[in-house]
Amino acid sequence: MLQYIIQRLLLMMITLVAVSLVSFVIIELPPGDYVTAYAATLASSGDSVDQARLDSLRKQFGLDLPIYQRYLKWTWDILHGDFGYSFVWNKPVSELIWERIGLTFAISISALIVTWVLGFLIGVYSAVRQYSFGDYLFTTFSFIGLGIPDFLLALVLLWIGFRYFNTNVGGLFSRDYQTAAWSFAKFVDLLKHLWVPLIVLGVGGTAGLIRIMRANLLDELRKPYVETARAKGVSERRLLLRYPVRIALNPFISTAGWALPGLINGATIISVVLSLPTAGPLLLNALLAQDMYLAASFILILSALTIIGTLISDILLAWLDPRIRYQ
Amino acid sequence: MAQEINKPRPASPPVGNALFSTTVDEDIEPPLALSYLEDQGDKIYTATQWQLTWWRFRRHKMAMASLGLLVILYLVAIFSEFIAPADPNIYDEKYAYAPPQGIHFIDSSGTFHLRPFVYGLKSERDMETMRMVFVPDEETMYPLGFFTVGKPTKFWGLFEMDRHLFGPLDPNAAFFPLGGDRLGRDMFSRIVYGTRISMSVGLVGILLSLALGIFFGGISGYYGGIWDTIIQRVIEFFRSIPTIPLWMGLSAAVPKEWSPLRMYFAITVLLSLIGWTGLARVVRGRFLSLREEDFVLAAKLGGSSEMRIIFRHMVPSFTSHIIASLTLSIPSVILAETALSFLGLGLRPPVISWGVLLQESQNLRAVATAPWLLMPGLAVVIAVLAFNFVGDGLRDAADPYAL
Numbered sequence: 265m266l267q268y269i270i271q272r273l274l275l276m277m278i279t280l281v282a283v284s285l286v287s288f289v290i291i292e293l294p295p296g297d298y299v300t301a302y303a304a305t306l307a308s309s310g311d312s313v314d315q316a317r318l319d320s321l322r323k324q325f326g327l328d329l330p331i332y333q334r335y336l337k338w339t340w341d342i343l344h345g346d347f348g349y350s351f352v353w354n355k356p357v358s359e360l361i362w363e364r365i366g367l368t369f370a371i372s373i374s375a376l377i378v379t380w381v382l383g384f385l386i387g388v389y390s391a392v393r394q395y396s397f398g399d400y401l402f403t404t405f406s407f408i409g410l411g412i413p414d415f416l417l418a419l420v421l422l423w424i425g426f427r428y429f430n431t432n433v434g435g436l437f438s439r440d441y442q443t444a445a446w447s448f449a450k451f452v453d454l455l456k457h458l459w460v461p462l463i464v465l466g467v468g469g470t471a472g473l474i475r476i477m478r479a480n481l482l483d484e485l486r487k488p489y490v491e492t493a494r495a496k497g498v499s500e501r502r503l504l505l506r507y508p509v510r511i512a513l514n515p516f517i518s519t520a521g522w523a524l525p526g527l528i529n530g531a532t533i534i535s536v537v538l539s540l541p542t543a544g545p546l547l548l549n550a551l552l553a554q555d556m557y558l559a560a561s562f563i564l565i566l567s568a569l570t571i572i573g574t575l576i577s578d579i580l581l582a583w584l585d586p587r588i589r590y591q
Numbered sequence: 592m593a594q595e596i597n598k599p600r601p602a603s604p605p606v607g608n609a610l611f612s613t614t615v616d617e618d619i620e621p622p623l624a625l626s627y628l629e630d631q632g633d634k635i636y637t638a639t640q641w642q643l644t645w646w647r648f649r650r651h652k653m654a655m656a657s658l659g660l661l662v663i664l665y666l667v668a669i670f671s672e673f674i675a676p677a678d679p680n681i682y683d684e685k686y687a688y689a690p691p692q693g694i695h696f697i698d699s700s701g702t703f704h705l706r707p708f709v710y711g712l713k714s715e716r717d718m719e720t721m722r723m724v725f726v727p728d729e730e731t732m733y734p735l736g737f738f739t740v741g742k743p744t745k746f747w748g749l750f751e752m753d754r755h756l757f758g759p760l761d762p763n764a765a766f767f768p769l770g771g772d773r774l775g776r777d778m779f780s781r782i783v784y785g786t787r788i789s790m791s792v793g794l795v796g797i798l799l800s801l802a803l804g805i806f807f808g809g810i811s812g813y814y815g816g817i818w819d820t821i822i823q824r825v826i827e828f829f830r831s832i833p834t835i836p837l838w839m840g841l842s843a844a845v846p847k848e849w850s851p852l853r854m855y856f857a858i859t860v861l862l863s864l865i866g867w868t869g870l871a872r873v874v875r876g877r878f879l880s881l882r883e884e885d886f887v888l889a890a891k892l893g894g895s896s897e898m899r900i901i902f903r904h905m906v907p908s909f910t911s912h913i914i915a916s917l918t919l920s921i922p923s924v925i926l927a928e929t930a931l932s933f934l935g936l937g938l939r940p941p942v943i944s945w946g947v948l949l950q951e952s953q954n955l956r957a958v959a960t961a962p963w964l965l966m967p968g969l970a971v972v973i974a975v976l977a978f979n980f981v982g983d984g985l986r987d988a989a990d991p992y993a994l
Contacts, residue, residue: 279828286837293844411976413926415933416949416968423958423965432955528833533930537953547836548934551843563840567832574831 268582276575280568284342287564288335291556299327302351342564348557352550357561360546365565367436368535368542369573372527374458375465379523382470387477388509394482402474409471414530418464418537433460434538442541461538465530469523480512524573528566644911647988654984657977664974668787672744675780676758676766679943681742686712686775688961689767690725699729708734712765733764770963772951781943782967788944789925790974792859796924797917799863804870805913811871812878813901819875826868838862838927842936851942858937862927866920873916877909911989919982922975929971945971 299321322328329337341348347357390399425433435442441453484490485508493503535544543562550559638646649655667674692709711731717724741762743753759766769779811822838861845857881887890900931937932946933953940947948967952958958965 275824275827278824279831282828283832287840290837290840290844293841407976407979408972411922411972411979413929413968413971413975415930416965416971419949419952419958419965419968422955423962426955426959427962525831525833529835532833532835532839533934536934543836547839548936551839551936554843559840559843563836566836570833571831 265582269579272575272578276571279571283567283571284339284564285335287560287567288338290563291338291560292331342561347561350550350555350558352553352555352558357558360558361543361561361565364541364543364546365562365569367540368528368531368544368566369569371458371461371465371535371540371542372524372531375462375469375527375531376523378462378466379469379473382466383473383477384513386470387474388481388504390474390478391481391485391512392504403478406471406474409467410475412467414464414468415533415537417467418461418534421460421464422538434540436461436540436542461531461534461540464534464538465527468530469526477512480514481508484508484512524577525570528570532566640911644988648984651980651984651987653980657980657984660973660977661981664786664790664977667783668790670756671784671787672746672752673754674756675777675783676739676741676755676768677777677780678742678744679776679781679784680941682774682776683765683771684775686765686767686771687773688725688957689765689771689775690961691770691778691963692727692765692767694735694768698732704734706734706736708732709759709764709766712767733759733761733766735766736760769966770961772948772961772964773957778948778963778966781948782945782970784943785945785948785967786970788855788938788942789928789946789971792855792862792928792944793921793925793974793978796859796862796928797866797921799860800866800870800920800924801913801917803863803867805874807867808871808874809878809901812875813882813905815879822871822875826871829864829868835927835930838931839934839936842931847939851938854938855942858928858931862924862931866924869920870913870916873912874909877912878905881905881908911985915982915985915989918978918985921982922978925971925974925978 299318302321303318327334338348345358347361349355350357350360353360386402390402393399421433425431436454436457437450438453438457441450444450487508490503490508493506494500498506531542532544532547534540535542536548539545543566547559547562550556550562635643689712692712694707694709696705696707697703698708709732710727710729711733712725713728714723715726716722735757736759737757739755739758739760739762740753741755741758743751746752767777767779769777769782772778772781807822807825811819841861842858845854845861849857887900887904890904895903928937928944929946929949932939932944933949935950938944938947940950945967949965949971952964952968
């Protein structure tokens with residue numbers, strides 16, 4: 265087990281370095297550097313651009329160094345909590361991102377839990393009552409759920425809310441709480457708004473899990489040992505939960521590892537549509553404005569946290585199911 | 592016998608009696624006792640693997656219907672200029688957010704017309720909200736027809752053509768079967784043109800993924816060892832990062848002044864990087880299991896070169912699996928293109944794709960007054976579902992010997 269964890273940790277280090285390289289490339293890709301972009305904003309707002317000041321800025325940010333030194337300086341600063349400077353917001357990046365990233369993960373992880381609970385319950389129901397009306401209903405639902413892109417679902421919900429209920433279902437907080445400090449009342453307000461993004465994010469994942477759970481459990485229920493247990497007079501409930509459900513759960517749990525990246529993907533897009541105060545909208549605006557330090561920090565942190573989350577779920581899985589360790 | 596059925600092997604006529612007589616001996620057990628073969632009679636003795644796969648696929652009703660739908664979608668993509676009644680870029684401010692016109696057979700006075708028609712549109716002020724709204728103008732009727740002469744378009748930019756599949760007989764009539772957009776352009780025609788880009792992005796992107804997947808999956812599965820470990824780790828890397836933020840970053844870096852065609856290829860190449868990991872896994876798995884098969888050993892002992900073993904003996908036995916997983920991964924490319932373009936980071940106007948069209952629906956007020964702006968989304972859902980069903984059917988049929 266320890267060997268497995270060490271192996272995975274080493275691998276994670278390499279992955280993190282790779283992610284940081286990609287993020288750095290994203291900073292470097294647009295033509296010109298941070299200071300040229302800054303000069304362009306100054307010029308567009310009518311301020312005079314002083315060449316000496318630009319040069320000193322270049323020096324301050326280390327932009328006159330060769331590329332590998334810039335990368336090392338950038339990662340070194342990040343390890344010390346300095347993510348660079350956002351010239352659009354005129355603030356250090358680290359002041360802008362943490363709350364939004366926290367909310368992104370709060371939404372994604374809540375969606376994961378909702379997806380699991382619903383997928384499990386409906387999947388078991390569908391398998392036990394195969395070909396019943398409910399089974400057909402959920403099967404249809406899961407096919408549509410797999411086909412509909414989440415941002416489209418968000419758009420449709422927004423439209424229905426606006427058109428028929430005359431409310432805006434977007435956002436995570438009521439107007440009064442938007443800028444308020446965290447309190448219990450704000451948390452309750454968050455819960456009131458959270459269900460829309462949870463539905464939108466959860467539908468696709470739930471649909472997939474229902475199909476996996478249903479298929480696995482059906483395979484299991486056809487096996488002779490179930491028949492034997494039934495012949496011996498084991499109650500249906502015990503018969504179902506004692507072995508078939510437990511075995512069918514295995515592939516179900518192993519999807520947890522790659523569910524997180526998908527949820528972060530979804531959360532990024534739908535938060536733009538639903539204008540949630542999460543990473544998505546700020547990342548999009550940063551990219552469109554070529555505010556590269558902000559954009560790259562988002563990409564780096566979202567990726568890094570996802571990798572760590574995946575690692576934790578992998579280790580938990582290996583702990584639950586010894587077979588994984590020896591694969 | 593039952594054991595052998597499960598094993599993939601080339602279909603061959605039973606040796607023995609069949610060689611000497613044209614009729615099949617009734618006593619011989621059919622080589623494959625599968626329900627989907629019941630109505631094929633003696634043909635099952637000589638059927639090729641592809642025939643068996645096709646027979647099995649045919650049994651999947653939803654997959655067959657979806658296959659038909661995909662054929663239609665690709666025909667629309669190829670013949671966009673002919674099928675769209677109007678030029679997608681012609682705008683008329685007069686018809687901004689014009690509602691979809693109903694196609695009628697019976698006019699307001701109750702008379703039946705054999706030839707369907709639409710009413711003209713006129714603007715009126717809604718006295719309650721004081722906004723301009725469109726109402727059908729029952730005075731003017733525009734009869735519709737097939738193969739009408741409309742405004743000339745250039746088919747694939749090659750030659751002029753003025754025939755359209757359907758449209759109003761009067762080329763100057765206002766015709767909005769699915770409504771108009773912000774600039775009074777015909778939504779239906781725009782969705783038809785969007786089909787070309789959206790459906791081909793899926794196909795081209797997945798072909799690039801396939802090349803990557805076969806190359807890396809093949810090396811990984813056939814040679815194993817250190818290469819396998821490295822490639823597996825790379826795949827794990829790709830699967831553990833959230834791709835959308837990363838792709839947003841990369842596609843934002845595509846220079847805005849690139850020509851639409853160059854832009855299209857840049858985005859397609861980016862998108863193809865999404866799908867290849869899944870394909871590489873499938874290829875690797877197949878190579879691993881086939882490597883141990885007797886016929887591969889036989890080919891090796893027979894002195895076949897490595898390339899010949901791979902392409903002549905191994906690849907044909909899993910082509911159907913590859914096609915199945917290809918079909919299943921096209922939707923993710925289409926969805927990724929739609930999402931990126933929707934956010935304004937993928938393709939940009941004047942290129943028309945479903946995602947570009949959906950950009951218009953980012954404005955909630957516009958959607959509230961003109962819900963038909965969401966119609967391109969319906970096209971996306973239909974295409975994605977069709978690919979999923981066909982993929983499901985292919986996956987079941989990929990191994991026609993399985994029970």
